[in-house]
């Protein structure tokens with residue numbers, strides 16, 4: 001890993017991260033925010049961090065949602081990541097997502113069998129923040145809709161954009177995937193509430209996040225930082241019930257359904 005503290009921060013990052021506002025209450029439990037502490041993230045960018053008594057760790061002040069999305073839409077985000085890790089992250093992207101998707105499809109499949117579900121296909125899948133679609137392609141399904149603000153090559157039924165309860169995605173889905181995405185969402189509760197609206201009554205939802213308890217690392221592109229406990233609190237706040245937990249390296253994830 002190469003540190004980029006000596007390299008200049010791209011102007012589009014500076015521009016986007018200059019549009020910040022104080023978050024007066026915890027985005028997860030609504031408690032009043034306490035003073036934040038300043039830290040330098042692994043890209044060399046100064047970020048403020050608040051740690052709530054509920055265990056949720058979030059950037060404060062926080063980049064506005066629109067400015068934050070520009071980071072992804074601009075196309076420069078992966079370049080910044082590549083510079084950070086010292087290799088082109090685009091090159092390994094499809095392979096990484098395919099490997100992750102295969103393991104995840106097997107895990108969710110096993111979890112559903114343990115729940116007494118015997119179906120072969122996952123039915124209609126909504127993949128939120130699904131990037132190039134390589135993860136959801138690993139699931140046997142009838143239809144996949146990928147929603148992502150950044151992908152350039154739109155896969156089948158892909159929508160370049162952010163999740164809204166609009167006509168394009170209002171159909172009910174049997175499985176909603178939120179893979180390694182919720183950490184990038186400044187307001188995770190309203191995001192998940194909207195996601196759940198797209199789920200059929202007996203559908204399943206998968207969500208995972210970097211476990212802050214393990215990594216203890218902040219980054220300007222991760223406004224929300226979860227632990228297993230706060231990820232559980234998030235899904236429970238949206239009336240979801242956890243049926244399986246998966247720990248995978250730096251990540252923790254849960255399969256859930258309506259409670």
Ligand SMILES: [Zn+2]
Nearest residue numbers: 026029052054
């Ligand atoms: Zn809180």
